[in-house]
Amino acid sequence: MADNPKKTKAPCSTCVGEKTHEVLFETQQQDEDWLYTYAMISCGGCETISMRVESRWHDGSVTHAYYPSPVSRQQPSWLQYMRLGLDAVEETIGDLIYEVYRAVDSKQYRLAAMGIRAALEQVMILKVGDNGTFKKNLDAFQQGGFISTIQREAMRATLDVGDAAMHRGYTPNEGDLRIALDVLDGVCAPIFGHGDEAKKMGKRVPPRKG
Numbered sequence: 001m002a003d004n005p006k007k008t009k010a011p012c013s014t015c016v017g018e019k020t021h022e023v024l025f026e027t028q029q030q031d032e033d034w035l036y037t038y039a040m041i042s043c044g045g046c047e048t049i050s051m052r053v054e055s056r057w058h059d060g061s062v063t064h065a066y067y068p069s070p071v072s073r074q075q076p077s078w079l080q081y082m083r084l085g086l087d088a089v090e091e092t093i094g095d096l097i098y099e100v101y102r103a104v105d106s107k108q109y110r111l112a113a114m115g116i117r118a119a120l121e122q123v124m125i126l127k128v129g130d131n132g133t134f135k136k137n138l139d140a141f142q143q144g145g146f147i148s149t150i151q152r153e154a155m156r157a158t159l160d161v162g163d164a165a166m167h168r169g170y171t172p173n174e175g176d177l178r179i180a181l182d183v184l185d186g187v188c189a190p191i192f193g194h195g196d197e198a199k200k201m202g203k204r205v206p207p208r209k210g
């Protein structure tokens with residue numbers, strides 16, 4: 001390691017946001033029009049290692065791509081629970097969501113959006129049965145108390161992104177994906193994870209007096 005390691009600003013998906021990274025290794029490749037610089041970088045905050053590919057066009061314009069993508073995030077604990085195999089249907093949905101996270105890692109945002117849509121649909125059917133249409137499933141899901149009115153609107157918008165990716169050639173951007181993953185997490189966490197944890201916490205908390 002050099003005495004004065006090269007530093008660079010880059011997004012970190014663990015810390016969330018731009019962080020100073022140390023450049024661990026760097027190499028370049030050139031073709032007729034492009035100069036590519038590949039850098040292995042380590043976050044100064046959390047030491048997560050990622051790769052940056054800088055593509056420099058001969059006119060000097062530059063684009064950066066990061067792997068895993070900056071939208072990536074750690075798998076939620078409820079997902080690990082789903083994939084344990086305690087319930088066959090939950091495990092199948094969990095495996096699908098796991099693939100969504102892998103698609104996000106490799107910037108396959110269309111596949112990720114379609115996967116999120118499919119996962120939300122399967123979660124609804126698991127909990128309230130198949131009522132025939134998307135809207136009816138959403139209605140039953142909300143009436144069953146699984147989501148609030150606010151979450152319903154967010155879920156509707158997320159389903160629309162997946163729908164547009166599937167049927168209308170829409171490519172979701174990083175912002176769309178971030179929101180869609182938040183919505184998926186918001187819907188799934190109370191159903192598949194936090195319920196048991198909350199019950200355990202309830203047993204530890206002393207009861208109210210009077």
Ligand SMILES: [Zn+2]
Pocket residue numbers: 012013014015016019043044045046047048
């Ligand atoms: Zn970090």
